[in-house]
Amino acid sequence: MVNFANSPKHSAIQSPGAARVKLRRLAQLMRVLSAAYAAWVLWRIVSWWTDADLVKQGMGHYLKLDLSGLAASQRMTAMGLDLLVWLLLLVAVVYCWKLLACLLKDKGFTETAAHNLMQCAWWALACQTFSVLSRPLHTWFLTWHLPAAEQVFRWRFAASDLQGVLLCLALLMFAYLFSWVLEVAEENRGFV
Secondary structure, X not given: OOOHHHOOOOHHHHXXXXXXXXXXXXXXXXXXXXHHHHHHHHHHHXXXXXXXXXXXXXXXXXXXXXXXXXXXXXXXXHHHHXXXXXXXXXXXXXXXXXXXXXXXXXXOOOHHXXXXXXXXXXXXXXXXXXXXXXXXXXXXXXXXOOOHHHOOOOOOOXXXXXXXXXXXXXXXXXXXXXXXXXXXXXXXXXXX
8 A cells, every 4th residue: 555645745846946947848848839830720721721622622522512613712711711810829829928938037927927828818719719700701701602592601619619718718717816826925925
């Protein structure tokens, strides 16, 4: 039977310096991954919407319509919607980078870091929300050349959309939690 009272404590508890090193490594990794994600999403948007045959075939199959008469302006309008969503993502990534810069400067978690986390969460939530809400417009833009009876205004919601919303709400919750903790710490300093 394991005796938890005598088990060694986690190394981060024994050495605050080790936790700081791990935090810096994770912050750098998060910077690389967030920038790579933004670049990957941009590449996916541009490569999808600029391939006319792929859009006609893929969206035609999804909508169960013949989109052979699809004009380039329709595809570019739909791509414009996706680029607006991507701009919201880019703003969220910029605030993520600002947060990580605060954590890398050995200042600890400050009001500025909490503000940047909150802004990152709000912009990411706006990105996710606009992405989901703009989907019917995509289908309408791609079918506006068809007779009115065949035009489609289709909305879809995937499990990954719910995961994105949950992640954004968790970030927002942590931002408010950290802001509250900073307020309590400031009040406690006032008593001392």
